[in-house]
Amino acid sequence: MVGYNIKNSKELASCINYTNLNNMITEDEMREFLEKAKELNFNSVVISPTYVPLAKEILGETNINIGSVVGFPLGFEDSDSKKAEAITLIENGADEIEVVLNLSHLKDEKYSLIENEIKQIRDAIGDRILKVIVETKALEDYEKANAAKAAEKAGADYVKTATGFMTPNHIFENVNDINIFQKHAPKIKIETFGGINDYKTANQVLTGGADKIGSDLGYEIVKRYKDLRENTQVTPKPITLTKKD
Template sequence: MVLYNIKNSKELASYINYTNLNNMIAENEMREFLEKAKELNFNSVVISPTFVELAKEILDGTDIKIGSVVGFPLGFEDTASKAATASSLIEKGADEIEMVLNFSWLKDEKYELLENELKQIRQAVGDKILKVNIETKALEDYEKANAAKLAENCGADYIKTATGFLSPNHIYENVNDINIFQKHAPKIKIEINGGINDYKTANQILTAGADKIGSDFGYEIVNRYKDLRENTQVTPKPITLTKKD
């Protein structure tokens, strides 16, 4: 398998959505997290609604998008609440909204309810990015396919594989999910989340066809890559291009 051709740490960071949804975090810790995100210029940060305005302040002047969550982590809130939360987050400065699909409705195949909810939230988000998060670890393949088709048909920009609430998928499970999404919802973008804590795994996920990676370990992944590829200087031994007599 030919691995994804990452040219430098800046490009690597552009594929990562640096995540911190720790509900026990204090503001000073979030400030530190956001400064680390700013240092490496990730594609986005994914944070709780509590800190969206703080992120808007700290990340002002950067290209880093601000992502936040609706219905996290189980998706059980009623549709009106989800739509109102999404609208409020956009007003506060969020660029990306990640909504968790109602797990029970998906399991019970209540597709009309899911479609109605998705359409309302798509409207609330407007021209900002909408991601639909499903717990693929707890779903059958046909349920993943139906969720992805619904998300695509309702105008979502991304399908995302996990909230981090369950144990992370194995690499082969992630590849299987990517294959399902590409087959049944070929127009929607794919974000793989959870269990990606080193460059090797990140590279494998991108090679398999993911568009973005969600990770709590984004800072560590990019810094380790920098140490390996950019901060290591090797002076080549002088050689001649002709055979010595």
């Protein structure tokens, strides 16, 4: 397998959706988080609906997308409620919507209900990015495959592996999930979340086929990479190319 070739810290940040879904975060703490996102220019931030207007205020003139969540973290709300949540988020300035799949419908193999719900949200948010969180840690492989197929068929842009509320996946589990999604829903993009705490793991997941990484440690991952690869300058000693007498 050929390694994913990250050229610099800017490219690494462009692969990461910097996440903070802490339900007890203060406004000052969220401002600090958003300023960190602005500093490193991540692909997007993923935040609670509460702070979408604030993110629009702080990040509005950047190219960082603002993402937020619908039916989070359990996904068992009715479809009309999820649709209404998504519409409100878009009105408040969100660019990306992450909707949690109804796992009860998945366990009962009610794929038409899953597809209909995703399609309703797809139609409601227009050309904004739509992601479907499938919580792979709770699923058998065949269920992951069917979830991804339903999301792709209904027009979602991404399938995402986790909410972050379960034990994080191991790197091998993440790669297994990516392989399943690629095989059974080859047109949908893939975002992994959970268990990605450093540049090495991020690189492994990208090498495995992920399109984006969701991480609440995005700032630390990029800063460590930047310090290692770009901020460590060594001045070489002068040398001559001929042998001294």
